[in-house]
Amino acid sequence: MRSYEELVGGMGRAVAFRARRQLVRDLLRDQAAVLVLRGAQFPLYDLAISGVSFLVPQNQAVGGIHDVVDIEIVVHDATAYRGPARIAREERAPEQRRVAVQLLGGFLDLPGMQRADQEQLLLDDLRDGPERSLAAVPESYRKILMEAVLFTSYYRRALAEHETRIGESGRAEFARNELVLRAITAIRPRWHELRVRAAEATLPLRASRGAMAGAKEATELLLTPILQAAPVLSRAYHKPLGHAGDFTVMTHIYKDGFEGDTVFGRVFHKLACEEPLSAGVRAWKDLVKELTLAEHRRKASQSAPLHVLSLGCGPAREVVECLSEAKTRVSDIHWTLVDQEERALSVAYHDVMRALLSKGDSCSLQCLFMSFEQLIKDAQSLQGELQDFIYCVGLFHYLDKRRAQNLLATLYDRLAPGGLVAVGNACWPNDHFWLADFVLDWHMFYRTPDELRDLAMPLTTVGATLEVRRESAGAYDFILIRKPGGGA
Ligand SMILES: C[S@@+](CC[C@H](N)C(=O)[O-])C[C@H]1O[C@@H](n2cnc3c(N)ncnc32)[C@H](O)[C@@H]1O
Numbered sequence: 001m002r003s004y005e006e007l008v009g010g011m012g013r014a015v016a017f018r019a020r021r022q023l024v025r026d027l028l029r030d031q032a033a034v035l036v037l038r039g040a041q042f043p044l045y046d047l048a049i050s051g052v053s054f055l056v057p058q059n060q061a062v063g064g065i066h067d068v069v070d071i072e073i074v075v076h077d078a079t080a081y082r083g084p085a086r087i088a089r090e091e092r093a094p095e096q097r098r099v100a101v102q103l104l105g106g107f108l109d110l111p112g113m114q115r116a117d118q119e120q121l122l123l124d125d126l127r128d129g130p131e132r133s134l135a136a137v138p139e140s141y142r143k144i145l146m147e148a149v150l151f152t153s154y155y156r157r158a159l160a161e162h163e164t165r166i167g168e169s170g171r172a173e174f175a176r177n178e179l180v181l182r183a184i185t186a187i188r189p190r191w192h193e194l195r196v197r198a199a200e201a202t203l204p205l206r207a208s209r210g211a212m213a214g215a216k217e218a219t220e221l222l223l224t225p226i227l228q229a230a231p232v233l234s235r236a237y238h239k240p241l242g243h244a245g246d247f248t249v250m251t252h253i254y255k256d257g258f259e260g261d262t263v264f265g266r267v268f269h270k271l272a273c274e275e276p277l278s279a280g281v282r283a284w285k286d287l288v289k290e291l292t293l294a295e296h297r298r299k300a301s302q303s304a305p306l307h308v309l310s311l312g313c314g315p316a317r318e319v320v321e322c323l324s325e326a327k328t329r330v331s332d333i334h335w336t337l338v339d340q341e342e343r344a345l346s347v348a349y350h351d352v353m354r355a356l357l358s359k360g361d362s363c364s365l366q367c368l369f370m371s372f373e374q375l376i377k378d379a380q381s382l383q384g385e386l387q388d389f390i391y392c393v394g395l396f397h398y399l400d401k402r403r404a405q406n407l408l409a410t411l412y413d414r415l416a417p418g419g420l421v422a423v424g425n426a427c428w429p430n431d432h433f434w435l436a437d438f439v440l441d442w443h444m445f446y447r448t449p450d451e452l453r454d455l456a457m458p459l460t461t462v463g464a465t466l467e468v469r470r471e472s473a474g475a476y477d478f479i480l481i482r483k484p485g486g487g488a
Pocket residue numbers: 243245246247250311312313314315316317338339340341344370371372373392393394395
């Protein structure tokens with residue numbers, strides 16, 4: 001709880017109170033509510049008790065600013081508001097306009113709208129049963145899913161039985177470890193072959209949103225719970241920090257060990273750490289180390305220090321290893337680590353500081369607790385020197401093209417002449433997306449090398465040179481963007 005001194009209100013200037021707007025998708029299910037105006041229906045975008053905004057096709061007229069129009073807001077079949085509203089403003093959104101109206105004849109009961117939506121969901125669930133989503137799933141995907149469910153259920157039971165038997169003998173821990181090794185050797189090739197076939201089976205579904213959604217729902221219903229015994233899969237699926245690749249997941253992947261409470265859990269945890277998307281994380285770490293050392297040599301040849309920035313740094317293993325693996329003491333590197341997750345920064349700070357104390361000479365570390373959105377909005381937020389090497393790995397594949405290009409432009413601005421920006425992105429095409437996408441509900445924008453190059457294309461007009469490089473495990477491509485100048 002905060003003390004009253006901390007409740008600083010409008011910070012010294014009068015701030016007009018406005019009812020807080022909430023995105024419709026955070027409040028209600030897809031297509032649960034619409035706005036009706038002159039007989040036409042429009043999807044709602046956000047809501048507050050005294051106003052809403054809705055999406056309108058670019059060329060459709062709904063009235064001018066300050067016009068008063070009659071509207072109805074409908075949640076499923078029930079009216080949540082009917083009456084006059086004033087058009088307050090209009091904004092261009094990608095591909096459509098967003099029109100905001102102020103309600104003049106009453107207020108919206110937001111909790112009531114939510115209750116109505118939940119009630120409708122219950123009615124739908126009870127009436128439709130699993131057929132609602134599963135009906136759209138083709139036989140070919142049902143077959144492979146059933147194979148995966150049988151495969152994992154079979155080994156879960158078999159390994160539990162052997163583990164119980166071992167638990168009663170002497171030398172239990174040794175025998176359990178031996179069982180883990182024998183089990184993974186037997187299971188590994190069959191599991192990897194099965195997940196590749198599962199990925200192939202999803203390709204024909206891409207044309208149908210319903211089939212994709214149904215296949216994902218069926219996978220999460222039937223297979224995901226079985227695999228929860230593997231700590232890395234459980235964490236990635238439940239996303240306690242709101243996103244799948246948090247620093248704990250990354251630490252599991254870097255360790256690449258046998259973790260879990262049961263033999264079955266340990267085997268599938270290790271198998272998940274061996275997947276190309278995980279092996280690629282370890283390979284990207286090695287590539288970033290290689291690039292850091294190359295940039296360090298470039299700056300050392302000019303007798304200048306190297307300034308390095310990592311955006312979305314997570315546990316910053318590559319920095320720790322750059323220092324700890326160096327044969328001699330490392331000098332003149334100044335690292336700035338940025339992440340929106342405080343606990344990730346705390347792990348990174350602790351581990352990098354320890355490595356710096358034992359191996360660094362005239363090196364430094366600063367950690368910035370901020371998001372890239374802040375960075376885009378406020379270029380001054382990255383205090384200090386321009387950077388010679390900026391990298392961002394494990395973040396761009398969550399951004400659509402527009403945001404990715406904005407962020408790249410911001411990073412490029414922070415680059416010193418001759419400097420390098422390196423951005424990693426999960427690559428496409430691939431045959432390993434199924435576990436993340438379907439089992440773990442872990443969505444990424446997989447990109448082809450051309451699509452990745454496209455993100456940086458606007459920077460070539462100001463002289464940047466581009467190169468695409470794939471890390472050695474083959475799961476992530478890097479776009480390397482070099483700024484001209486600086487004697488490079
Ligand atoms: C997949 S991890 C990669 C971590 C690290 N780069 C590595 O190679 O191990 C992604 C990181 O991006 C951070 N992140 C996610 N959204 C962010 C945002 N909006 N601004 C800054 N960091 C963000 C997460 O907290 C997480 O630590």
